[in-house]
Each structure stands twice: as structure tokens, then as C-alpha cells.
Amino acid sequence: MRPVAHLADRDDAIAFAAFHTLVAPALRAAARWPLCRARHAGSPCRAPAGTGACAECEATLDDLLFDAFARLRTALAGPLPATRSGEPVREMALLREHLMSPRARDEDAAAFAGPLATGGRDGEPAWLRAARAQLVHYPLRHLEERVRRADAVRRGASARPDRDLRQAVWAAPLRVDAAGLDMLILAVFRVRRGVAEPFEVPDDLRERHGLTRADASRRMGDALRALREVNPAFYAANIGELGSAVPAVAAADPQERVETAAGRSAARATIRRLLDAAEGEPARRAARRSGYRAVVAAVCAVGAGRRGAPIAVAAERLGLAPEPAGRLVRRLAILVAAAGVDWSEQLTAKSPTGGPPRRGGRRRAR
Ligand SMILES: [Zn+2]
Structure with missing residues (x-):
């Protein structure tokens, strides 16, 4: 028999054996569902062979057990852990007192493992309830969220x-x-x-x-x-x-196909093309160029965290209904994102409004 008093033995190895006997079943049972939710989308965690949990969950359970053990040993050796207001944790004080009492020498740790795991019966000893709170529930607080975050970071x-x-x-x-x-x-x-x-x-x-x-x-x-x-x-x-x-969007529009495949340089080329060479009559071209430039500038402003109303600008400057204006702005936002906000912003600042087209100013063959 491993007496409950062994948890307070000066020898860590003796203490851990008793701690493991008493606490591990309860800790495993209580950690089971939080781990399944965090790692296995709520389905049961299974060991690849035999009983137990998957390797990752076993490692987490080991860590939790060692942390709980270390916390108990610190409390036994030195000052008790304190609450936020600085008071010593009362349950830990009660537990320490019991583990060091003569009565604990006659108690079999294995006999209390089941009651510790199944929990909360009327008339259970106060030290057992304190052990459940401090050695099982406390180490498992926010477990699901902690595991999820740690896994993501890894x-x-x-x-x-x-x-x-x-x-x-x-x-x-x-x-x-x-x-x-x-x-x-x-x-x-x-x-x-x-x-x-x-x-x-x-x-x-x-x-x-x-x-x-x-x-x-x-x-x-x-x-x-x-x-x-x-x-x-x-x-x-x-x-x-x-x-x-994600189903690929049917890119019927060839320009959209260019944008969909856009890497940084493709996105930049597309934006340049939009700002340099809108199609149509020369006067309309100039208007469309400056319109596009205004919309891209508004997209950049919002992207950089300033005020801007790109959809309204698109509607007004390019004469679009709200819905196509919204579509255009979303496409431009993707392009600006790919091209870089700073780059796009510099481009809109640099291009002279309505300036001469770069390639000879000749109207494009239609
Ligand atoms: Zn698992």
C-alpha cells in the first residue's frame, strides 16, 4: 500500500508514486473532454494501439500531472499559494495539514483515487474535496483554450x-x-x-x-x-x-483571371494598367484614369487605417451603381493587398491626373 502521507514524503520519488496513484485517474478523467474538444473536434481521443490517449494528449496529461505535483510540493515545502487578494489558499492549507497528519499514514492512496475521480459525495472528507479542487480542477482551468492555443503556436x-x-x-x-x-x-x-x-x-x-x-x-x-x-x-x-x-471562382472575365492568379508583380502590373490606360475616347479615358486613381487612393486610405469611402468614390467618379462599385472596390482591395498598400499609394500620388498615356498616346485598336 502507498499511504496518502507519502505525498508529503521528503523523497520526491516516493512522493510522486503516491501522488500518481491518488491523482492520475481523476486528472485523466477530468482532462479527457477538454482535450477531445481542443484536439479532436469533439470525437474521442484514442491511442494508436492499446488503451490510453494519443501521443500528444498523453504528453499533455504528463505535463499537467507534473505541474500539479510541483505545485503541491512547493506548497508543502514553503509558503502556501496565495489568492489574488494575498490570502493563503485555504484548501491547500487544509490539504497540507492532512497529508502531514498521523491519520494519513494509515490511508491507502489507491482507495481514494476512485472517490477523487468520481467526485463530490456527501460526507466525503474535507481534505479529499480540497485535493480535488487544488490538484485536479485548478491545474485544468482553461485547459481547452490553452491546448488549442499552444497547438496553434506549435x-x-x-x-x-x-x-x-x-x-x-x-x-x-x-x-x-x-x-x-x-x-x-x-x-x-x-x-x-x-x-x-x-x-x-x-x-x-x-x-x-x-x-x-x-x-x-x-x-x-x-x-x-x-x-x-x-x-x-x-x-x-x-x-x-x-x-x-474552396471552390475556385469561375473567372469568366479575363481581367479577373489575371487578378486571381496575381502575385505581387502581376497585381502591380494590373494596377498600373488600370491607372494608365483605361479604354474609350480620349476624354473618357482621362476621366476613367483619374476615377480609378481616386478609387485606388481611397482603398489605400482605408487599408492604411485612415478615412476613406472607396465604394462611394467608385460610384461617383466612375458612374457605377452601388453593387458594381462594391465589386470593383473588393477586386481593387485584393489587388492593392497583393501589390502592397505603400506601393499603390505612391503610385496614385505619382501619376499625374489625366496625364498623357505612356505608350505614345495612340488609341488602342478595338
Ligand atoms: Zn488526443
């Missing part, structure tokens, strides 16, 4: 992807499109949780932005593409291969 993903998307400088162009931003945050969150259809836009989000089902899924595709172009590393770590399951 994969190279962002610890706080939503904060990055809302605040990071590199993500500024993505914030031009409020619906797309909401969708990206949702997608990243769902990929992390292992949700089955991470890119399906839920109705409440769709309705909040006034989108049809078809529009919503197209916009989700646009947003993911924009993210991949703005920050391929973030995309790889947070969306990864799942992103290839």
Missing part, C-alpha cells in the same frame, strides 16, 4: 489570429472589406477548431452583411485569396491545405 499559426487580422499592419488591406474580414476571422477560428465545413458562411453572418448564399460563398473565396496574397505564411499556418477545398 504549428506556426498565430496565437491570436483574430487580433492579427483586426490590428496587424500587414492585414490592413483586408480590412477594407468588412464582410470579408468577418469571414476570414470565422474561417481561421473554425479551421483551428477542426469544424467540418470551415468555409461555409453561416446565415447570421451572411444576413448581417446582406448577402445571398451565392454571394457569401464567393466573398469567402475572395477573402481567402486576398489573405493568401497578402500574407502567404499566415495563410499556410492558419488555413493551410484546407484552403484548396
